[in-house]
Amino acid sequence: MATSKTLQDILALEDIEQKIYYLKRGRRTEQPDTAKNEADWKPSMHQINDETKYPKIKVLVKMEETQYEPETGEAKTVPAKYEKKEPNRISLPIEQDVVNIHTAFTVGTEPKLDCTSEDDKEKGVFETVKQVFKKNKLKYQNRKIVRSWLSEQEVAEYWYVVKDDSFWAKLKRKVAGLFGEKIPQYQLKSQIWSPFRGDILYPFFEDGDMVAFSREYEKKDLDGKTHKVFMTITDTMVYQWELDKTWEQNVERSFAHGMKKLPVVYAYRPDTLCSKVRSIRERLEKCLSGYADCIDNHFFPLLMLFGELQPESITGDARNRMMQLTGDGANAQYLTWNQTSDPIKVEIETYFNQIYAQTNTPRISFDQLKGTGNALSGTAFRYFFMSAHMAVQNHGEELGAFFQRRVNIITSAIGSLNAYLEKAADSIDIETEIVPFMIDSETDKVNTAAAAVSGGVWSTEHGVAYCSNYGELQDELQQIKEEKATTSKAE
Structure with missing residues (x-):
């Protein structure tokens, strides 16, 4: 063996x-x-930037049309013209x-x-x-x-x-x-x-x-x-x-x-x-990029004209320009969205929340913290970052x-x-x-230490160690003893 x-x-x-x-x-x-x-760590290497998975968008530049030879009257079809447009890639x-x-x-x-x-x-x-x-x-x-x-x-x-x-x-x-x-x-x-x-x-x-x-x-x-x-x-x-x-x-x-x-x-x-939120992040990037493409293409409404337009009927300058359409069904109107984009907003926000929730990560930003009040206590911060x-x-x-x-x-x-x-x-x-980082309230710490020392639960040394951020502990205790001695003599 x-x-x-x-x-x-x-x-x-x-x-x-x-x-x-x-x-x-x-x-x-x-x-x-x-x-x-x-590839996960560097945004430039995310899938949304891969042209093989998210290719360029084929855009119609000029529609197919039929042209006639002026001499022979022969019809000739001119094919539609397309261009490749770079889509939005939000990583x-x-x-x-x-x-x-x-x-x-x-x-x-x-x-x-x-x-x-x-x-x-x-x-x-x-x-x-x-x-x-x-x-x-x-x-x-x-x-x-x-x-x-x-x-x-x-x-x-x-x-x-x-x-x-x-x-x-x-x-x-x-x-x-x-x-x-x-x-x-x-x-x-x-x-x-x-x-x-x-x-x-x-x-x-x-x-x-x-x-x-x-x-x-x-x-x-x-x-x-x-x-x-x-x-x-x-x-x-x-x-x-x-x-x-x-x-x-x-x-x-x-x-x-x-x-x-x-x-x-x-x-x-x-x-x-x-790694467990990779698929959510990829979907989120796809949603944001697709939504950006949609905004680019449809943010400005399209003007639809129905009827015959006579060039000489266009009057006025840029602010009060008018045109006259004639014929049956003559009309002019803008093509706009009849439905709101609330579903995509809900989806995007849900993905953000899921990513941070599944990784136990607090979203630390002004928008997230502005509703928590002006003076959170140390205890409240501990609950917030639990x-x-x-x-x-x-x-x-x-x-x-x-x-x-x-x-x-x-x-x-x-x-x-x-x-x-x-x-x-x-x-x-x-x-x-390992001591987790925490924003502490100095007032809460001092009040806790003072109550514990006066109540006989902590010693003075423990109380000073709990709430003091200055100098060596023994130097701080010695200073307290000297100040107490000076006060006693004065009395």
């Missing part, structure tokens, strides 16, 4: 092409249909709007880091983690990650080290006693990999755990020549092979990364957020693990880079929590 190959068996193979083949086979989920996802960036709203609610408020430090070294590790977040601008990178996960189905974040002793020098001035005798020379940086960025991702799983991660992409050299690159990261090594007629290993870019954990964070979802918060909780099933694994990788890497903090990095416990 043949046994499956382990990661070590695969990396030991001499044939690079066979090695890459097995590394790709380690993936346990289907590859995203990037072409289809990109809507609905996927972008829905994904951006979900992204804002998920990480518009930066995920919360919670840590109870046991000693000064653990406090130093926690402070270093926060400094890594700040240095890498992760509060902005979080939005790119969530947006990619929702619209591309998968995303990866790769952490690596670069030489930069200024990072630790600044941290040393902020946290005294953080180092031993020697200041580290390296700091952590990260990259985002995703399908829209040209990356094909291959997570490698063994017994349910991701033990390696591979990335295939194309690289262009200075001569403009493009060739494939296959990169694999394990818990100890980084390997890179390049295809130039045959696969060859790039020795300079194959190295030991020096971290204790696999430095890649990965998130996957089986479908994009908007569906969005429920969606964030669902996203948290995958993204919560993603952000937690990132913190674990950074914490472990800090111990690897700074031997003085190695034991503290192993023992510290930092939890991360």
Whole structure:
């Protein structure tokens, strides 16, 4: 009976092409249909802009007529003349709007880091983690990650080290006693990999755990020549092979990364957020485009003339022009719509509502919020955005693990880079929590905190932490104590 190959068996193979083949086979989920996802994401690639599915409109320019030769009197039929007219093609960036709203609610408020430090070294590790977040601008990178996960189905974040002793020098001035005798020379940086960025991702799983991660992409050299690159990261090594007629290993870019954990964070979802409303969006674009064509063709009424018109009977200027029609049934009238277009309005509005309802997305616009009053309370806002918060909780099933694994990788890497903090990095416990974005009423928060503290339900520290947005918590508490002491002396 043949046994499956382990990661070590695969990396030991001499044939690079066979090695890459097995590394790709380690993936346990289907590859995203990037072409289809990109076509949904970019309005210019929507079906309404495809001429094979929505061809140009054949328009009658000149009707068929019969002409007679003046000399012979022979009848000659002149065929009708047609032209191809470009129809209205109204494509809507609905996927972008829905994904951006979900992204804002998920990480518009930066995920919360919670840590109870046991000693000064653990406090130093926690402070270093926060400094890594700040240095890498992760509060902005979080939005790119969530947006990619929702619209591309998968995303990866790769952490690596670069030489930069200024990072630790600044941290040393902020946290005294953080180092031993020697200041580290390296700091952590990260990259985002995703399908829209040209990356094909291959997570490698063994017994349910991701033990390696591979990335295939194309690289262009200075001569403009493009060739494939296959990169694999394990818990100890980084390997890179390049295809130039045959696969060859790039020795300079194959190295030991020096971290204790696999430095890649990965998130996957089986479908994009908007895949279930694709058909509704396509129908909506078709309705809007067809309605626009109808308006173009019939907005201005047509004048119908019945009878014989004598050119000399036309009198007056543009404002009071008159004409005389003679003969039986002589008449003039405008051809106008006798029925309103209410059904198409109802259909279009229904489709908009269905798209946002099925994706649990609030429609945030002036028209939608103008009827809610001038001063909504924080509680009212929570009810208004309840569906969005429920969606964030669902996203948290995958993204919560993603952000937690990132913190674990950074914490472990800090111990690897700074031997003085190695034991503290192993023992510290930092939890991360996704906090849905919310517009809060400051008055409601202060009243709630004041009532809870005065009623003995909360401590002063809890009350200040709940409603204060300024400075460090301990500094705020110390200021309150000093003001109370000053007031007592005055009395």
